[in-house]
Amino acid sequence: YNIVLLPGDGVGPEVTRAARDILRVIGDFYGHHFEFSEHLIGGAAIDATGEPLPEATRAACVASDAVLLGAVGGPKWDGGKARPEQGLLAIRKAMGLFANLRPLQVSPVLAHRSPLKKEIVEGVDLIVFRELTGGVYFGEKTRTADRATDLCEYTVPEIERVARAAFQTAQQRRGKVTSVDKANVMETSRLWREVVTRIHAEEFPDITLEHALVDSMAMHLIRKPREYDVILTENMFGDILSDEISVLGGSIGLLPSASLGAGGPGLFEPIHGSAPDIAGQDLANPVGIILSAALLLRHSLKLEDEADSIEAAVAAVLAAGAVTADLGGALGTRAATEAVIDAIR
Amino acid sequence: YNIVLLPGDGVGPEVTRAARDILRVIGDFYGHHFEFSEHLIGGAAIDATGEPLPEATRAACVASDAVLLGAVGGPKWDGGKARPEQGLLAIRKAMGLFANLRPLQVSPVLAHRSPLKKEIVEGVDLIVFRELTGGVYFGEKTRTADRATDLCEYTVPEIERVARAAFQTAQQRRGKVTSVDKANVMETSRLWREVVTRIHAEEFPDITLEHALVDSMAMHLIRKPREYDVILTENMFGDILSDEISVLGGSIGLLPSASLGAGGPGLFEPIHGSAPDIAGQDLANPVGIILSAALLLRHSLKLEDEADSIEAAVAAVLAAGAVTADLGGALGTRAATEAVIDAIR
Ligand SMILES: CC(C)[C@H](C(=O)O)[C@@H](O)C(=O)O
Ligand SMILES: CC(C)[C@H](C(=O)O)[C@@H](O)C(=O)O
Numbered sequence: 001y002n003i004v005l006l007p008g009d010g011v012g013p014e015v016t017r018a019a020r021d022i023l024r025v026i027g028d029f030y031g032h033h034f035e036f037s038e039h040l041i042g043g044a045a046i047d048a049t050g051e052p053l054p055e056a057t058r059a060a061c062v063a064s065d066a067v068l069l070g071a072v073g074g075p076k077w078d079g080g081k082a083r084p085e086q087g088l089l090a091i092r093k094a095m096g097l098f099a100n101l102r103p104l105q106v107s108p109v110l111a112h113r114s115p116l117k118k119e120i121v122e123g124v125d126l127i128v129f130r131e132l133t134g135g136v137y138f139g140e141k142t143r144t145a146d147r148a149t150d151l152c153e154y155t156v157p158e159i160e161r162v163a164r165a166a167f168q169t170a171q172q173r174r175g176k177v178t179s180v181d182k183a184n185v186m187e188t189s190r191l192w193r194e195v196v197t198r199i200h201a202e203e204f205p206d207i208t209l210e211h212a213l214v215d216s217m218a219m220h221l222i223r224k225p226r227e228y229d230v231i232l233t234e235n236m237f238g239d240i241l242s243d244e245i246s247v248l249g250g251s252i253g254l255l256p257s258a259s260l261g262a263g264g265p266g267l268f269e270p271i272h273g274s275a276p277d278i279a280g281q282d283l284a285n286p287v288g289i290i291l292s293a294a295l296l297l298r299h300s301l302k303l304e305d306e307a308d309s310i311e312a313a314v315a316a317v318l319a320a321g322a323v324t325a326d327l328g329g330a331l332g333t334r335a336a337t338e339a340v341i342d343a344i345r
Numbered sequence: 346y347n348i349v350l351l352p353g354d355g356v357g358p359e360v361t362r363a364a365r366d367i368l369r370v371i372g373d374f375y376g377h378h379f380e381f382s383e384h385l386i387g388g389a390a391i392d393a394t395g396e397p398l399p400e401a402t403r404a405a406c407v408a409s410d411a412v413l414l415g416a417v418g419g420p421k422w423d424g425g426k427a428r429p430e431q432g433l434l435a436i437r438k439a440m441g442l443f444a445n446l447r448p449l450q451v452s453p454v455l456a457h458r459s460p461l462k463k464e465i466v467e468g469v470d471l472i473v474f475r476e477l478t479g480g481v482y483f484g485e486k487t488r489t490a491d492r493a494t495d496l497c498e499y500t501v502p503e504i505e506r507v508a509r510a511a512f513q514t515a516q517q518r519r520g521k522v523t524s525v526d527k528a529n530v531m532e533t534s535r536l537w538r539e540v541v542t543r544i545h546a547e548e549f550p551d552i553t554l555e556h557a558l559v560d561s562m563a564m565h566l567i568r569k570p571r572e573y574d575v576i577l578t579e580n581m582f583g584d585i586l587s588d589e590i591s592v593l594g595g596s597i598g599l600l601p602s603a604s605l606g607a608g609g610p611g612l613f614e615p616i617h618g619s620a621p622d623i624a625g626q627d628l629a630n631p632v633g634i635i636l637s638a639a640l641l642l643r644h645s646l647k648l649e650d651e652a653d654s655i656e657a658a659v660a661a662v663l664a665a666g667a668v669t670a671d672l673g674g675a676l677g678t679r680a681a682t683e684a685v686i687d688a689i690r
Pocket of ligand 1: 073085088089529530560
């Protein structure tokens with residue numbers, strides 16, 4: 001298996017190394033050979049080449065079996081002409097990664113660390129499907145001295161494919177999809193609601209579908225997060241709501257994400273940012289990228305047992321309290337990674 | 346003083362009546378004459394005239410000293426060609442209400458009802474300034490069988506005026522403004538950030554200004570809401586974040602809002618919706634609209650003592666536990682209103 005590593009910026013390199021070590025252990029244990037190649041993206045790529053997504057990186061990603069990314073961005077590149085985030089947006093588009101999946105399970109061991117009351121977050125088990133290559137992110141932009149515009153644009157096929165992916169996942173879960181839009185204001189949201197409703201009726205009548213407005217959803221996610229199973233939404237709303245949700249579990253450092261296209265390689269990354277303030281100090285929580293590596297095994301390499309084994313090891317380590325400082329523990333990035341490796345063994 | 350009442354739909358009429366009764370008591374007590382005229386908006390207006398904002402309503406609002414609105418919308422009008430919400434958007438535009446203010450103070454008496462831990466929400470005291478007549482709400486929309494678009498658009502003067510309003514308010518508070526955008530993706534956000542930064546430097550150097558991305562703000566608001574004083578943002582982000590924030594205080598039924606223009610009459614409304622499921626049953630919490638009436642007195646009629654008197658009465662009533670069912674109390678809408686009237690007296 002040919003895996004591209006994109007360490008990126010800030011804590012990206014150290015957590016990417018942690019995930020690579022875990023994957024090597026899994027490879028030895030189950031008898032797979034993972035071939036790793038490292039490429040530049042984000043601020044690191046701007047520094048080296050002037051561009052946030054060099055052509056060599058793009059080509060390697062597209063030709064790989066899967067991509068594992070650390071993090072991009074940082075104040076160092078603020079105000080520059082090339083922005084690190086452009087690298088991330090460009091690789092999503094180049095790889096056709098139209099669905100961003102963010103699962104959230106609130107661990108009973110960590111529920112007390114949530115800013116929400118334990119009785120509200122305990123047992124939360126949901127997954128966000130965020131459309132990732134459309135909407136206001138990729139529409140035409142204009143700018144004059146006095147005026148700026150961003151175009152939010154969706155086509156029927158763009159909505160259909162991410163809706164199908166969400167419904168299929170719901171069939172393997174609790175059978176419920178909540179589709180989020182702003183249909184009382186936006187034309188793209190009215191199209192979104194129409195298409196999701198039709199795909200549901202035609203292809204997934206066994207699934208329970210409900211529609212919610214993004215503003216009320218921002219409330220409901222805090223008041224009754226346990227009610228949700230699969231949440232399906234467009235790019236910008238997904239960006240906002242999935243970050244809001246990420247707080248429920250007590251530490252954003254734990255959370256993985258998978259970005260998938262139509263059969264090609266997927267891209268996997270923790271949802272935390274590059275955290276330049278703690279970069280290079282062995283302080284970052286490696287769990288987010290380690291669980292992203294598990295999603296990589298499951299979704300891109302179809303190695304289900306191997307993925308389960310990482311997830312079980314992480315659960316054991318969290319239950320034993322072998323955690324980094326963001327979770328009140330005493331371990332550094334490397335020691336926390338070793339703890340997961342020991343648990344796998 | 347000439348006050349237009351727009352009862353609207355669902356629980357709108359009964360809470361509007363409550364606020365009118367309170368204003369009458371204040372008028373008697375302080376020797377003001379409030380002249381009320383009632384007009385149609387939303388679903389009620391669609392039923393009666395076919396239009397969500399009849400011309401008579403528009404004309405009366407523009408000619409008034411202030412407008413008090415109940416709520417609009419409901420499933421009854423779903424799928425119809427005319428939507429109740431269009432009435433609300435149209436009156437905001439017609440009255441030039443470019444700034445929507447939503448203050449939130451978490452009452453120590455009610456902090457335990459928040460889904461967040463008491464130690465996180467206790468002492469929260471913030472105000473959201475949401476730009477209300479620009480952005481994706483009012484940009485051009487297109488629709489074909491296969492494709493839909495919404496244009497998000499901002500001009501420099503639109504950003505300047507709401508930024509000034511936010512900075513001025515910060516001068517009377519703790520002196521901090523957090524401006525929220527998505528400058529790593531949107532051109533309108535980059536313009537937003539530039540203009541807010543310039544207005545700050547040129548006119549309000551005494552204020553502390555920070556910028557935040559909307560996705561991280563959705564997290565921070567849950568993790569550390571006490572850190573915020575004035576939050577300034579564009580229309581759609583303001584819609585989402587202010588609803589998210591509204592959950593912190595334990596009941597959305599308590600929260601007022603003010604929509605202001607450049608010197609003309611303002612529009613005041615509770616932030617809760619029309620709640621058709623409990624309409625007409627004397628169950629709705631009148632506090633949201635009663636506190637909106639206080640904002641009306643303060644902002645549009647410049648009657649500061651009168652506004653203070655309503656707010657003090659509400660605080661006393663909440664502290665005494667004389668509350669409606671949404672707050673665990675036994676009072677109906679009318680009895681809760683009477684309790685506030687008694688406290689004013
Ligand atoms: C870095 C930024 C462009 C990106 C986004 O908005 O998509 C990030 O917030 C994310 O969610 O992956
Ligand atoms: C009803 C709807 C159009 C409105 C909005 O999105 O502005 C509402 O959510 C609000 O916040 O006042």
